[in-house]
Amino acid sequence: MIVGAGPAGARAAERLVEAGLRPVVVDEARQSGGQIYRRQPRQFRRPPARLYGFEAKKATALHRMFDALVPRIDYRPETLAWNIYEGAIHLQRGTQSEALRFDALIIGSGATDRIMPLPGWTLPGVYSLGGAQIALKAQACAIGARPVFLGTGPLLYLVAYQYAGAGAPPAAVLDISPFSRRLAALPSLSARPSMLAKGLYYSAWLAAHRIPMLSSITPLSIEGEGRVKGVRFRDARGNERKIAGDAVGLGYGLRSETQLADLARADFAFDSLSRQFLPVTDEDGRSSVPGIYLAGDGARIAGADAAELAGRLAACAVLADLGRSVPAAETATLRRRLARLARFRAGLERAFPWPAHLAASLPDETLVCRCEAITAGEIRRAASALGAPEVNRAKALVRAGMGRCQGRYCGLAGAEVLAAARGVPLGEVGRLRGQAPVKPLPVAIESVAS
Amino acid sequence: MTAEADVIIVGGGLMGAATAFFLRCRGRSVILLERGLVGQQASGVNFGNVRRQGRFLPQLPLANRSREIWGRLKELLGEDAEFLVSGHIRVSFRPEEVGRLEQYAEAARPYGLDLELISGNALRARFPYLSVNALAGSFSPNDGHANPRLAAPAFARAAVRLGALVFENTEVASITKAGTDFVVEASSGEQFRAPILQISAGAWGAALARQFGEAVPHEPRGPQMAVTEPLPYAIAPVIGVFSGVLEEGIYLRQVTRGNIVFGGGRRGPALPDTIRAYVDPANTLRQLKELRRIVPALAALRVIRTWSGIEGYIEDDIPVIGPSAKIAGLYYAFGFCGHGFQLGPGVGDVMAELIDKGATTTPIAPFHISRFAAPQ
Numbered sequence: 001m002i003v004g005a006g007p008a009g010a011r012a013a014e015r016l017v018e019a020g021l022r023p024v025v026v027d028e029a030r031q032s033g034g035q036i037y038r039r040q041p042r043q044f045r046r047p048p049a050r051l052y053g054f055e056a057k058k059a060t061a062l063h064r065m066f067d068a069l070v071p072r073i074d075y076r077p078e079t080l081a082w083n084i085y086e087g088a089i090h091l092q093r094g095t096q097s098e099a100l101r102f103d104a105l106i107i108g109s110g111a112t113d114r115i116m117p118l119p120g121w122t123l124p125g126v127y128s129l130g131g132a133q134i135a136l137k138a139q140a141c142a143i144g145a146r147p148v149f150l151g152t153g154p155l156l157y158l159v160a161y162q163y164a165g166a167g168a169p170p171a172a173v174l175d176i177s178p179f180s181r182r183l184a185a186l187p188s189l190s191a192r193p194s195m196l197a198k199g200l201y202y203s204a205w206l207a208a209h210r211i212p213m214l215s216s217i218t219p220l221s222i223e224g225e226g227r228v229k230g231v232r233f234r235d236a237r238g239n240e241r242k243i244a245g246d247a248v249g250l251g252y253g254l255r256s257e258t259q260l261a262d263l264a265r266a267d268f269a270f271d272s273l274s275r276q277f278l279p280v281t282d283e284d285g286r287s288s289v290p291g292i293y294l295a296g297d298g299a300r301i302a303g304a305d306a307a308e309l310a311g312r313l314a315a316c317a318v319l320a321d322l323g324r325s326v327p328a329a330e331t332a333t334l335r336r337r338l339a340r341l342a343r344f345r346a347g348l349e350r351a352f353p354w355p356a357h358l359a360a361s362l363p364d365e366t367l368v369c370r371c372e373a374i375t376a377g378e379i380r381r382a383a384s385a386l387g388a389p390e391v392n393r394a395k396a397l398v399r400a401g402m403g404r405c406q407g408r409y410c411g412l413a414g415a416e417v418l419a420a421a422r423g424v425p426l427g428e429v430g431r432l433r434g435q436a437p438v439k440p441l442p443v444a445i446e447s448v449a450s
Numbered sequence: 451m452t453a454e455a456d457v458i459i460v461g462g463g464l465m466g467a468a469t470a471f472f473l474r475c476r477g478r479s480v481i482l483l484e485r486g487l488v489g490q491q492a493s494g495v496n497f498g499n500v501r502r503q504g505r506f507l508p509q510l511p512l513a514n515r516s517r518e519i520w521g522r523l524k525e526l527l528g529e530d531a532e533f534l535v536s537g538h539i540r541v542s543f544r545p546e547e548v549g550r551l552e553q554y555a556e557a558a559r560p561y562g563l564d565l566e567l568i569s570g571n572a573l574r575a576r577f578p579y580l581s582v583n584a585l586a587g588s589f590s591p592n593d594g595h596a597n598p599r600l601a602a603p604a605f606a607r608a609a610v611r612l613g614a615l616v617f618e619n620t621e622v623a624s625i626t627k628a629g630t631d632f633v634v635e636a637s638s639g640e641q642f643r644a645p646i647l648q649i650s651a652g653a654w655g656a657a658l659a660r661q662f663g664e665a666v667p668h669e670p671r672g673p674q675m676a677v678t679e680p681l682p683y684a685i686a687p688v689i690g691v692f693s694g695v696l697e698e699g700i701y702l703r704q705v706t707r708g709n710i711v712f713g714g715g716r717r718g719p720a721l722p723d724t725i726r727a728y729v730d731p732a733n734t735l736r737q738l739k740e741l742r743r744i745v746p747a748l749a750a751l752r753v754i755r756t757w758s759g760i761e762g763y764i765e766d767d768i769p770v771i772g773p774s775a776k777i778a779g780l781y782y783a784f785g786f787c788g789h790g791f792q793l794g795p796g797v798g799d800v801m802a803e804l805i806d807k808g809a810t811t812t813p814i815a816p817f818h819i820s821r822f823a824a825p826q
Contacts, residue, residue: 083731090731097735386603393487396494396599404679404754436731440679440752443742447735 001089001102002026003081003260006034007304008108008296008311010066015315017072019324024074024100026081026091028439032066034110035130036304038138039063051137053162054198058304083436084263087291092437095444104291104318107261108311109298111254116151116358116413117376119366120222121250129251133159142168144247148231150219152177152352153253157202157213163249164209171245172212174233176252177352179215188347191340212243219358222248252354254301255412261299262434264292270427273349274301275356276412277431283335285314286321293317306341309334356426359416368417369410371403376417383421390430391415404440407432452641453615455479457805458634460622460658461651463493464598464791465783467605468798469648469805471527474612476806481642482606482616483634486725489602492652492790495727495759496673497701497713498598499688500792501538502563503590504554506768508816509793510561515812516796517592523795527608531601534706537687538593539577541584541744544693551588551692565590579685579745588692595688595703598791605798617642625661632779646805648781653722653762655770655784662777664819667765668785671717672727672758676734678751680708690714691744700740702748710748712741717788720760727758763787771797771817773804781805782819 002009002016005027016023031039037059040046048056069075076091083090088099113128120126127135127143129151135141142163148171149160160170189196206213216236223230223242230244261279262268267288268277278300285293295314296307313334316326362368364377382394391407391414394400400414401407407414411432419426457473459466462484470482482488500520502513524530542548548569555565568576569586577587610616623637625647632647649658653670660666683706690701691714702712715737720727734756742749764770764785774780781804783797790797796812804810 085728085731097731099731386607389487397603402755404752406755435755435757436729436734437753437756440754442749443678443738443751443753444749445735445738447732447739 001100001105002108003089003105004034004108004110004296004298005029005032005066005075005077006108006110006296007037007062007307008298008314009034009106010062011308011311012106012108012295012315013069013073014065015312016318017069019319022073024076026076026079028078028080030078032077033059033063035134037062038134040138040140044140046140055304062308080439081260082438082441084260092441092445095442095446096448097445098448098450100450102291103322104293105264106285106293106295106311106314106318107264107298108296108307109257109260111256111297111301112408113251114253114255114354114412115250115409116252116355117362117366117368117410118219118221118358119363120224122367122370123222123224123228124226125224125228125247126222127247127249129155129159129249130254132249133162136162136166142166143249144168144228144245146171146245147247147249148172148174148243148245149249150174150231151251152355153251154199154348154352155251155253157199157206159249160206160211161202164206164211169209170211172214172243173206174217174219174231174243175213175215176217176219176355177215178236181353182351185347185351188343189351191343191347195344253352254297256301257298257408259406259408259434259438261287261292261294263436263438264289266292268431271300272427273346275354275426283338284317284331285310286317302341302345306338306345309338309341313338356416359413360420362417368414369400369403369407371405372399374398374400379414379417380421383418388418389422390428391418391432392430394418395432401432406435452643453481454643455481455615456644457481457646457648458483458632458642458644459648459650460625460634461649461655461784462488462602462606462616462618463491463650463652464489464602464605464794465650465786465797465801466648467602467609468795469650469783469801470614470616471605471609471612472799472802473805474609474614476802478802478806480609480614481644482609482614483620483622483636483642484616484618485621487618488606488616489599491759492761492786493602493794494599495675495757496598496761496788496791497675497711498595498703498791499538499701500533500596501590501593501688501690502792503538503558503565503588503593504540504690504692505789507557507561508813509768510558510563511812512793512796512800512814514562515799516793519795519799520596527604529600529604531604532597532705534594534596535592536594536703538590538690539687540588540690540692541580542586542692543583543698543743545585547692547694548586551586555588563590577687579747580689581744581746583743589687593688597705601791601794625658627777630779646779646781648783648801648805650783652784652786653720653760655762655782659770659782659819662774662780664774664776664822666770666785666819666822669763670720670722670760671763672720672729673713673761673788674715674718674729674733674737674756674758675711675713676729676737676753676756677712678710678748679754681751683708685710685745689744691740697736698740700737700744702741702744710751712737715740718758720758722760725760727760729756729758761786761788766821769817770819771800771814772819775818775820775823
């Protein structure tokens with residue numbers, strides 16, 4: 001059983017099929033490819049180079065491989081894995097729910113944007129960076145004619161580049177990370193010269209096209225009433241500035257989607273590099289629960305190339321654990337290549353750090369949990385007057401992270417606000433426990449027999 | 451370190467927290483010991499029903515006393531735990547069971563619980579969201595609902611303001627009786643000493659009672675709870691289905707914020723040793739089917755979260771409340787079998803009275819632990 005048909009899930013499926021197995025592959029999307037290699041609707045005709053840029057070859061290769069695999073697997077698109085319980089996975093498609101038992105489960109659940117709120121971030125016209133990219137990639141829609149891209153991470157520059165190429169030149173690219181940190185991270189980033197070169201290319205291209213790019217900025221607010229009008233921030237010198245724009249793409253890197261691992265009762269540990277709790281795995285992707293394997297960004301953010309390798313490696317681990325022979329050289333090569341990508345990843349985290357420090361200075365009235373409309377001030381009240389020592393208690397007392405998204409978007413920022421208010425390290429305030437359903441489940445759902 | 455007080459309460463659920471509060475109101479010094487955080491298990495995860503109708507009749511005086519306190523929560527604690535006098539309706543879909551609603555209403559009247567029986571078109575005119583297949587309802591206008599996540603912590607904070615000593619994250623390692631005093635040792639090494647001890651440790655209460663030679667047949671189970679996304683507030687009363695078929699016994703309430711909270715039917719597994727309880731997805735799916743049957747319009751919604759917690763169920767489905775039958779100075783209030791939330795404030799008040807005065811004006815004899823004593 002494989003959850004996800006992105007780079008990790010697709011490569012895991014491929015390896016299992018090579019071994020003569022017929023895996024079930026469950027994916028929420030209508031077509032395979034995951035977020036990074038998300039496909040456009042079938043009637044759209046843009047060429048891969050327009051959609052995926054430098055990654056067009058990889059995207060096409062993955063799509064072709066998976067399409068060829070489909071007759072040899074049990075592929076279930078538009079299907080949500082909403083729960084894992086006692087050796088069975090619960091799948092929702094439309095208004096039907098089916099429980100499937102599995103011998104082994106590879107979770108390639110991917111990632112979402114990582115958001116640090118700021119005043120005005122819930123205004124219409126504010127999108128996550130990944131959302132802004134998907135609008136363009138999948139639907140050929142821009143979030144605005146003059147968007148401002150705000151946050152940090154390699155995606156910031158890539159999305160800005162893609163928007164400029166699509167005829168929506170960004171009003172500005174505002175990066176909170178200092179340029180000096182990116183320089184300092186160069187030795188680790190040079191573990192992947194071609195990736196580094198692409199990153200430098202996007203910045204150079206933006207500069208050549210006179211797109212304003214500022215580093216070391218401090219975001220203050222997204223301005224506008226009923227609609228984005230611009231972004232207010234402090235520049236590297238401390239001067240307050242405003243940039244007008246009709247939309248904002250906001251993001252600070254990615255976070256792993258870990259609820260399924262949690263529902264499978266896998267152990268988690270705090271990862272100080274990414275400042276989030278992650279499922280514990282061995283180097284091949286085995287979780288602490290026998291039969292549950294993790295691969296790709298859903299286990300730990302490492303990007304699409306690493307996800308392809310990790311998917312294959314997890315499939316090798318499944319095969320080995322099922323008593324099938326796996327060439328030792330294959331796993332050794334996969335592990336070695338993954339280790340190199342991990343060095344690059346560590347460099348990225350240092351070059352574009354998550355802005356934990358902004359949580360402490362968020363104004364009390366800023367919404368953190370948008371589903372439940374819970375402000376930073378409410379979380380601070382939970383921390384102090386109500387004595388909540390950790391995030392689940394804060395959730396119980398003031399509803400932070402209790403809404404539709406179940407803390408998937410606000411949880412990490414909320415934890416930072418709580419930790420800052422209590423003056424304790426982030427790891428001490430814990431993580432929101434995963435609770436089924438992974439995403440909202442229709443009340444109209446009917447149970448169907450497998 | 452040894453802390454001393456008039457009373458030690460083991461277990462910081464709603465029963466323990468409310469007892470601590472009312473003991474302080476009576477000027478008794480009190481130490482409340484809680485292994486995790488106050489109100490984290492059954493007290494915090496239950497449905498939030500402040501319901502009297504349908505209870506075991508001899509429990510109604512206690513429930514009435516509790517209901518009176520629910521109405522004064524704001525004045526007593528400075529906050530109301532979202533208590534809402536919304537009314538509670540028990541609905542029947544089975545013709546053969548309608549008569550039992552009428553019998554209960556008749557029997558409850560001498561206890562001061564007035565229930566209004568409504569049937570057919572009148573029922574649907576008054577509660578238009580109910581299914582056309584609902585045959586009859588028993589409406590209790592002064593019952594309602596509250597937020598279980600807030601109630602026990604609110605009692606504990608109020609108790610602390612009055613001088614109670616509340617120790618969270620404090621696990622009891624041993625309880626011994628030295629002379630007239632109970633000595634409680636925590637796994638942290640801290641010691642607590644008092645001449646009176648109350649066990650209000652929920653699903654763990656029976657294990658502690660057994661240490662004192664008083665066995666109670668019990669089983670830990672988890673309620674199967676869930677909540678939908680919000681929609682405009684339209685359903686005031688708590689709705690419960692009255693049925694002899696376990697799976698049909700679903701209940702729901704809409705919070706003013708808009709979400710529909712529901713639960714009922716089969717219970718789920720609870721593991722007291724690891725302090726975890728789970729929602730069986732098959733139970734959630736069964737509940738959804740029932741939910742659609744009760745209020746068909748809810749089929750348009752989505753469920754956003756499910757949860758459980760550990761509740762103690764006693765063989766005869768009523769709690770243990772009152773003094774020990776064997777040990778002087780020992781009191782019990784545990785094992786509320788999934789219906790303790792409404793009773794919590796009343797149990798706290800009654801236990802404080804019992805400990806302070808040696809007797810209570812509210813009859814609690816049916817709940818005495820001696821009912822399980824082996825015949826002599």
